Amino acid sequence: MGINSNKVEEIVRSFLQQSHEVRNIRVTGFDNGIWSVEADVHSSSGYRVKKLSIDDKTGKIISVE
Secondary structure (H helix, E strand, C coil): CCCCHHHHHHHHHHHHCCCCEEEEEEEEEEECCEEEEEEEEEECCEEEEEEEEEECCCCCEEEEC
């Protein structure tokens, strides 16, 4: 049993708040043990959408775009 979508949102918020103001987090999918997440963020460079992949078993962030 892996992590649930609420835990995924918590992981993403904690990671992104280190350097961004987080506006909104959306879990967009779950496939082959990988959560897909999009987050609206604001930083000194403006507004952006960050796309992250989270491993279901470990809760580790695999990628950030």
